[in-house]
Amino acid sequence: MKKLLFLILITSLPAFSQVNIEKQRLHREKDGIGFSADWAVTYLQGNSELLSTNLAPQAVLRYRKHMTFLLSDYTVIRGGNNSISDKGFMHLRSQYEMTGTLAAEAFTQLEYNKSRLLDSRFLLGGGVRFSSGKMLRGGLSLMYEQENLIGAGLEKNTRLSSYISLNAAASKRFSLNITAYFQPDISDVNDFRFISEGDLSFPITENFSFFTKYKYRYDNKPFGGLKSGDLELKQGLSFRFSR
Numbered sequence: 259m260k261k262l263l264f265l266i267l268i269t270s271l272p273a274f275s276q277v278n279i280e281k282q283r284l285h286r287e288k289d290g291i292g293f294s295a296d297w298a299v300t301y302l303q304g305n306s307e308l309l310s311t312n313l314a315p316q317a318v319l320r321y322r323k324h325m326t327f328l329l330s331d332y333t334v335i336r337g338g339n340n341s342i343s344d345k346g347f348m349h350l351r352s353q354y355e356m357t358g359t360l361a362a363e364a365f366t367q368l369e370y371n372k373s374r375l376l377d378s379r380f381l382l383g384g385g386v387r388f389s390s391g392k393m394l395r396g397g398l399s400l401m402y403e404q405e406n407l408i409g410a411g412l413e414k415n416t417r418l419s420s421y422i423s424l425n426a427a428a429s430k431r432f433s434l435n436i437t438a439y440f441q442p443d444i445s446d447v448n449d450f451r452f453i454s455e456g457d458l459s460f461p462i463t464e465n466f467s468f469f470t471k472y473k474y475r476y477d478n479k480p481f482g483g484l485k486s487g488d489l490e491l492k493q494g495l496s497f498r499f500s501r
């Protein structure tokens with residue numbers, strides 16, 4: 259049974275180098291600041307030993323038509339004396355609302371993911387995003403990508419990034435978000451990535467909620483013999499505060 263639990267934990271822990279920013283972005287209707295943080299620890303001891311720590315703080319600032327937010331996520335997983343996964347990212351994005359449904363935005367990101375042989379990744383880009391009420395959002399951007407891959411050196415690409423996001427909520431009982439990304443290399447349309455992510459959350463108190471998440475990532479040209487697809491399932495607690 260403990261070996262089975264160990265396998266379930268390993269397959270359900272994060273394995274992504276592509277970050278779904280649309281789902282994680284904080285949003286404010288009024289001027290002010292907001293903060294959110296997810297924290298999770300998993301420990302298993304017996305026939306197998308596993309320790310996983312995840313921390314994901316976020317912050318948002320809004321002033322009139324300008325909104326800027328900072329996202330970060332760090333995960334370390336160790337099995338005995340061995341490192342199973344070590345990854346993290348920091349994402350900064352600024353947005354300007356041109357109309358009630360259209361906004362311009364610019365972003366940059368730093369990232370690493372040892373399990374996918376990604377020593378470092380740098381992004382710089384910008385584009386437009388649209389919204390139709392609070393349920394439907396989408397966007398199109400152009401981004402410069404620089405990846406330092408372990409064993410392969412530096413790679414540079416320019417990609418289009420398009421996405422669509424669906425949000426639904428039933429009063430205060432639950433909320434659901436599903437987002438899909440498509441990111442082709444503009445110089446090679448056969449080099450593309452597809453990412454799909456879903457998040458179902460239930461409030462416990464005013465500030466705490468329980469969440470269930472899934473992530474699926476497909477890269478049709480993976481590096482170094484890595485598999486094209488990754489699937490992640492995760493459950494935990496979320497804390498949110500705003501003023």
